[in-house]
Amino acid sequence: xxxxxxxxxxxxxxxxxxRINFELPAEVVAAxxxxxxxxxxxxxxxxLDQLLDNARLAREERIPYCQDTGLVVVFVEMGQEVHxxxxxxxxxxxxxxxxxxREGYLRPSVVANPLKRDTNTxxxxxxxxxxxxxxxxxxxxxxxxxxxxxxxxxxxWMLTPTAGKKRVVEAIAERIQEAGGKPCPPLxxxxxxxxxxxxxxxxxxxALFRPLGQPSEVPELADLEQEILAAVNAxxxxxxxxxxxxxxLAVHVLSHPCHIASLPVALNVQCHAARHxxxxx
Amino acid sequence: MSLDAxxxxxxxxxxxxxxxxxxxxxxxxxxxxxxxxxAHQRLVTALDGAEGLAIELDGAVIYYCGPTPAPPGRPLGAxxxxxxxxxxxxxxxxxxxxxxxTIGKGQRSREVREACREYGCLYLVATGGAGALLSSFxxxxxxxxxxxxxxxAIRRLVVVGLPVLVAYDLxxxxxxxxxxxxx
Numbered sequence: 001x002x003x004x005x006x007x008x009x010x011x012x013x014x015x016x017x018x019r020i021n022f023e024l025p026a027e028v029v030a031a032x033x034x035x036x037x038x039x040x041x042x043x044x045x046x047x048l049d050q051l052l053d054n055a056r057l058a059r060e061e062r063i064p065y066c067q068d069t070g071l072v073v074v075f076v077e078m079g080q081e082v083h084x085x086x087x088x089x090x091x092x093x094x095x096x097x098x099x100x101x102r103e104g105y106l107r108p109s110v111v112a113n114p115l116k117r118d119t120n121t122x123x124x125x126x127x128x129x130x131x132x133x134x135x136x137x138x139x140x141x142x143x144x145x146x147x148x149x150x151x152x153x154x155x156x157w158m159l160t161p162t163a164g165k166k167r168v169v170e171a172i173a174e175r176i177q178e179a180g181g182k183p184c185p186p187l188x189x190x191x192x193x194x195x196x197x198x199x200x201x202x203x204x205x206x207a208l209f210r211p212l213g214q215p216s217e218v219p220e221l222a223d224l225e226q227e228i229l230a231a232v233n234a235x236x237x238x239x240x241x242x243x244x245x246x247x248x249l250a251v252h253v254l255s256h257p258c259h260i261a262s263l264p265v266a267l268n269v270q271c272h273a274a275r276h277x278x279x280x281x
Numbered sequence: 282m283s284l285d286a287x288x289x290x291x292x293x294x295x296x297x298x299x300x301x302x303x304x305x306x307x308x309x310x311x312x313x314x315x316x317x318x319x320a321h322q323r324l325v326t327a328l329d330g331a332e333g334l335a336i337e338l339d340g341a342v343i344y345y346c347g348p349t350p351a352p353p354g355r356p357l358g359a360x361x362x363x364x365x366x367x368x369x370x371x372x373x374x375x376x377x378x379x380x381x382x383t384i385g386k387g388q389r390s391r392e393v394r395e396a397c398r399e400y401g402c403l404y405l406v407a408t409g410g411a412g413a414l415l416s417s418f419x420x421x422x423x424x425x426x427x428x429x430x431x432x433x434a435i436r437r438l439v440v441v442g443l444p445v446l447v448a449y450d451l452x453x454x455x456x457x458x459x460x461x462x463x464x
Contacts, residue, residue, distance in 0.1 A: 018412050043446070043456075046306070050408045058359075058413035067359040067412040067432075092332070105352040107359075107432050117319065120431040143423050149364045149386075149409070180457060182364045182387035184409035236458060241387055241408060242446075243458040273410040 002079070004281055006086030009141065012279040013096025013127075016143045017072065018104035020275040021064040024055040027212040028188075028249070029275050035186065035239075035246040044244040051239075051272060062104075066273040069106040070145025072097050072127035072221055075206065081137035093141075098123040108224035109148065130202065142209050144276040150183040150269045156201055159263040168193065168265050173231040175267060176248070181241020184271035188212060189251045191228065192266040194258040203267035204249060207252035209276055216253055225251045284445060293381040298403055300446045303454035307405070308442040313342040313384065314425070317363055319433040321371040328378060335426030336435055339379030347432035348386075348416070357422040358435070359412030362386040365404070369393050375422040376400040384445055388457045395463065397449045404449035406456065418443040 029052070036048040058065035074093055078084075087095065101124040102110060110126070112119045155175050159167055172191065192203025215222040228251045241273025249272070258264060289297060291311025301307065314336055316324065327334050345365055349358030365372075365385030373385060373396035381402055386409035397404055406413045407415055421439035428434050448456045453463040 043304070046284060047408050050411045051415055054408075054411040054414035057417065061413065063352060063355070063413050063416065064349050064359040065413050066410045067346065067416075068359050068363070069349055069359075105350045105358050107347065107349040109347075109432065120433075122431070152364070156330055177459075180388045180408070180459065181406070184386065238458075240406065241457055242406075271410055 001081055001083040002157050003083050003085050006084055006089070006092035007099065008141070008281050009089065009092040010096040010099065012141055012281060013093050013143065014103065016099035016141065016277045016279055017097060017100030017145060020143065020145055020277045021069050021104060021106055022062050023059050025212065025274060025276070027100060028272065029055050031212060031249045032186070035249070039243055039244060039246065041238070043242045044246065047239040047242065055058065057127055064106060067107060067149065068147040068149065069124070070223055070275055071109060072124060073144045073146050073205065074127055074129050075142040075155055075209065076131045077138070077140040077142070078131060078132045079136040079138045080133050082139050089131060092130055093127050097127050111280045118188070123147070127153065130260065139281040141274070141279045142276070143278070144209065147271050147273060148212050150271040153183040153269045154177040154204070154267055156197070156266045159265055161261065161263045162264055169228050169231050171265065172228055172267050173235055176232045177235040177237060179269070180237055183245045183269045184273065185237055185241060186239055186272050187248045188270040188272075188274055189228065189232065189248055190268035190270060191251060191253045193253060193255040194264060195256040196258065196262065196264060199256055200264035200266035201268070202258060203254040204266035206271050207254045210252045210272070212274065213250045218255070221253045221255060226229040226251050229251070238255070291342055293342065293403070294320055295401060297383065298401055298451055301403060301450055302452065303447050303450045303456045304436050305447040306444065307447060308444050309342070310441050311439070313344045313438050313443070315344050315346045315348065315436045315438060315441055317347050317433050318367055319430050320435050321368050321426055323427060325371050325374055328374060337345065338375060341380050342382045342384065343375065343380055344384045344438065348409070348422070348436070349412070350410065351422065355416070356419055357416060359410035360406045360416040360419055360438070363388050372396060376402045388460060389449070391463070394449050394455060394460070398451055398453050398463065401451045401452070403447060405445040406448040407443070407445045
């Protein structure tokens, strides 16, 4: 067994919460630059120039690139040979969120009661934590600070098993067209196909953690990613919904076996402010 | 429409509003008030009842924004727009009460477009996710109402050259490609 102090988790989470809010991932900046070069409308160029300036300013001045500094979602891969000492993993993560959001002057964006909505928890806790036990003695934290505007445009469909790939592509493209400028395109789309209700949603979220634009290792899914991307970019929604060919930067698909009666499909929408990062202990 | 930004001094006059068209780029200088979901609910509750209004709505510009806390040496943190459609249920009431423009992101309901035309108002969009950049145009920030709402409180901001686009104008025009003519 390898001992890991819970304070190491807290420190790693506090550091990640700040870094991912100040530093837009390099691959996202590169993707924005690429579509800026090929953009055909003045308004798309204006928006993309602002986003590139914004990313530079945030990194230099260490202020968040978006005022929505997100709800913290953590996928923990915990080696089965790890013995955690101190707080439990959930408390250690929340302590990191509390510390990171305070130190970084990040926005507390969580209300304690979803219906009454009268009390902000004040420190952006609790985080949403997905724990997975894996072989080995490492502990990995994959952390995202998920924005509300894009999350709101996410969707889940329980399709009929014979609906097939065509309906999956259509459903996603229709949803993105309907969402228009609301989720802050250009977008990154996480898609989960199969499993059951919660598994599909979890896959869709997990798919967003893959480095931007890295295709699925499964050739059939890599093809599907391209097909969905083409359909979404054919909607004409464009950057901030103001028109254009660049509605999404990438589509990431994960799949899982499912019941003979079901075809669950989940779409998790991510804005261009793709706050995520990884720490290994 | 023109992307050569027009400089606009707030408060907005009827003449200035009438000259603007969907798609025009403008840079705003003057006072705007932040308000989002919870603050809108309270403002409309105040309009419905005897309770006094927390801010003067007549002539106001409302920015749908919940900024990050101010780090040392800055008036406030990141300050970009949030999704406007969540405020659609409240916006026509506020336009009727004297609000001259709202600033947010994304398309809105037909009722909001009609309210802009009926009351001679504007809906403006700023670039979503450009919170660091947009914050650089804010020179002063002061909490003026509902501090208990934290990021959702109403703040009075002084902006200098805040870059926005006219999304809905008083002529019924829209910047969004899929919005049909109002007729």
